[in-house]
Amino acid sequence: MASMISKTALAATLSLALAAPAALAQTSTARSPGDGMRMPWQSGFWGHVGASYGRSELDEKCDVGSCDFKDQAWRIYGGGRFNNIAGVEIGYIDYGKFDNGPGDTDGHGIDLALIAGVPFLENWAVFGKLGGVYSRTDVDGPGGGKENGWGARYGLGLQVGLTPNWAIRADLDRYRVKFEGGREDVDTLMIGAQYTFR
Numbered sequence: 001m002a003s004m005i006s007k008t009a010l011a012a013t014l015s016l017a018l019a020a021p022a023a024l025a026q027t028s029t030a031r032s033p034g035d036g037m038r039m040p041w042q043s044g045f046w047g048h049v050g051a052s053y054g055r056s057e058l059d060e061k062c063d064v065g066s067c068d069f070k071d072q073a074w075r076i077y078g079g080g081r082f083n084n085i086a087g088v089e090i091g092y093i094d095y096g097k098f099d100n101g102p103g104d105t106d107g108h109g110i111d112l113a114l115i116a117g118v119p120f121l122e123n124w125a126v127f128g129k130l131g132g133v134y135s136r137t138d139v140d141g142p143g144g145g146k147e148n149g150w151g152a153r154y155g156l157g158l159q160v161g162l163t164p165n166w167a168i169r170a171d172l173d174r175y176r177v178k179f180e181g182g183r184e185d186v187d188t189l190m191i192g193a194q195y196t197f198r
Helices: 007-027
Strands: 046-059 070-081 086-099 104-120 124-140 146-161 166-179 182-196
Touching: 046 086, 046 166, 070 182, 086 124, 086 166, 086 182, 104 146, 104 166, 124 166, 146 182
Parallel strands: none
Antiparallel strands: 046 070, 046 182, 070 086, 086 104, 104 124, 124 146, 146 166, 166 182
């Protein structure tokens, strides 16, 4: 099955997104007084929450006559920033339910990712994400069972500010999820709202 995300294209774009902040940091001259390094246990680190909804696709071949590897997905998250370039985000994601012929498979997980991006305008940013996800999958049908475990997660995001606090956010992500019989990629494309505490 053709995947929602090309591995090569996403890897190349993610590399550019992660490399851009270093170049920006070297060339930027307008740095605010609050741009110093902050740690998660320090006041002022944790600063945004959000929720997103969209499409998911399981990147797997259909071994029976009829399969449906696309569904709706949603995610809630919160995060903080080490400085105005890099941060961290933790979230809960529901991948949806996939029909693999003999039965259905649904999954969900908790993910943690480092974020590096380029802020511009007011409350706008483009960023890359790299981290891990702990997922649980349940198979309903013949030979069904449950699996859980860690996998990689990475993606790209765009934040469009509506006000100094509110923004629309679009995310394109790939999660490596453990299913019965092995790990498979689940791709998601979501749009949602984010609130930043200021």
